[in-house]
Amino acid sequence: MRTRLTLSVMALAMAASPVLAQPAADITAKLTIFQPVNQQMIDSTDKAIARFKLRYPNVTIEPQFVPQPSWGEYNTSFINQVATGAAPDIMFSAIEGFAETANRGLLRDLGPLIDADPTAKAVLDELDPNLLDGMRTRSTGQLNFFPTEWNNIVVYYNKDMFDKAGVAYPADDWTWADFRETAKQLTIADANGNVTQYGYFVPGFNFGLTPWFLTNEASVLDADWKQSAVATDNFRETLQFLHDLINVDKSAPAFESGVGDSKFVAGQVAMFSAGHWPIPEIRASGLANVGVQIMPVNKVKTTVFGIGGLAVTSASQNPELAWEFVKEMTGKEFQTELADSERSIPSWRSLATTDKYLSFPDNAAIFYGSAATAKPVASPPNFAQVEEMTMRYVGAYLNGNEDLDTTISGLDSELSRAMKRAYN
Structure with missing residues (x-):
């Protein structure tokens, strides 16, 4: 099953156009997004959907919130769902799941999309290069996930x-x-x-x-x-x-x-x-x-770091729309909500270094301050x-x-x- 699944999705990935066209505002479509269950994620996703609806009123987005007792179990849930033929359009994961999903060919390479998209490049300019390097799939060098948040110790x-x-x-x-x-x-x-x-x-x-x-x-x-x-x-x-x-x-x-x-x-x-x-x-x-x-x-x-991100699946029938929603879920509004929740460190440097974000606890500047020297948690397939x-x-x-x-x-x-x- 694993071999057939991997070959089929890799074929889809190779056949896909490396650069996506901007979708028409009146497009009618449905997107599904696979995410872990937590209240901050639910609230921010609902707000992102509402914002996205203003741009694409005929697009329906269906969140799938999945229990995450561990990242290993969460990734297995995603892989099993893809194997049934019900692959979502977008997947959230932490670095612990990047290699396991990307190495199976389940995700698009976002590099060409980012290179052709000034908005996306501006987002990555906010991320420390060390964190970005840690996100890349080691076996291919591809960037399969677009950054949302990170944490250290x-x-x-x-x-x-x-x-x-x-x-x-x-x-x-x-x-x-x-x-x-x-x-x-x-x-x-x-x-x-x-x-x-x-x-x-x-x-x-x-x-x-x-x-x-x-x-x-x-x-x-x-x-x-x-x-x-x-x-x-x-x-x-x-x-x-x-x-x-x-x-x-x-x-x-x-x-x-x-x-x-x-x-x-x-x-x-x-x-x-x-x-x-x-x-x-x-x-x-x-x-x-x-x-x-x-x-x-x-x-x-x-110290160590772990980072989370959103991926567009190889099986998505609407990758251009999925990419647009990924950007909505990683943009300034989402990052501001993330900073306000205090659950993670925003990937945007400017929002992780505000006076408000650094007000508690004492010496809070060390959170983003470790970005340049922290090492990614070992995350093999x-x-x-x-x-x-x-x-x-x-x-x-x-x-x-x-x-x-x-x-x-x-x-x-x-x-x-x-x-x-x-x-x-």
Whole structure:
């Protein structure tokens, strides 16, 4: 099925005209758009449809909002829908799904469309070149997705807890050693030895763990995302460091799935790592004295980024209209709504650097400030499989259920087999 599907959609893609004509204003057509379920996406899509209707009154747009328990499951839903012959015209995905969908030939190359479209080129001028490079499909160099928003990982910290402990706020040159000592100083236990406040929450998700590896020049996969890279001293050192925060220093709670933002607003941890998305909940909690800082460095100053975008499918019968709606969904109005929601970092630099957007938390300029040096989260065609393996082995080790040697050898073996299958 996969071979027949790939060949058929690739044939459609090659037959399609590389540059699309501007559709007539009175065209009658229907477009479908495949997206994950979240309220901000629903609201912004409804507004974009209303704006688009003013330009193309006879065009009906049908959003398909799909559950997204993980990006792997979301991408599988899209691929399965295409296989039934019900391909949508437009698809939203995060970088974790770019390669899996593009490598199957399911998406158009947007490069020729962008080159012929001054409006599109103006949008890309707002995006840091490093982020744009990270969006390209590695196997082809094509740009199959047009940028909507992105996120990175920084360290959030409760300034009141730092003040009470007499601990200096983290500086932009802090090291792993600085971080470890800070986490210890912010950990509080009662008279019985029960911890009532932890210094840090070790991120229980792949994206959140990634910058710990990157700042130590380590990674789950090699630079091409084709081979396992876990059997290295740097990877081992990173796992040991995180393990010791939990099991030796006792400055972090037991490893568990999640971001840690709920424990942060509840006053149970002084620091956690995340992107921009927890800010609405932090605001709603009433916690106001909050700062952010770059990830602490062991060998290199960097962090991770993930970016989202919209694609026009190869199977679309109205690619010119689909492209016009993609531009509507990535234009200034949409980007402004995205900035106001505070769930992500807008791809438009001008809207991610306004006084309003940078007003909270303290030092918020580091969010877009990392754009030039952040590294894309490893997103091979079998991303879901790689993520599951990584979190399974890492979780077992961090919770003391497996030793380090067995963890690394087991993960390396499974990853090596999986990557060989993915590229053969």
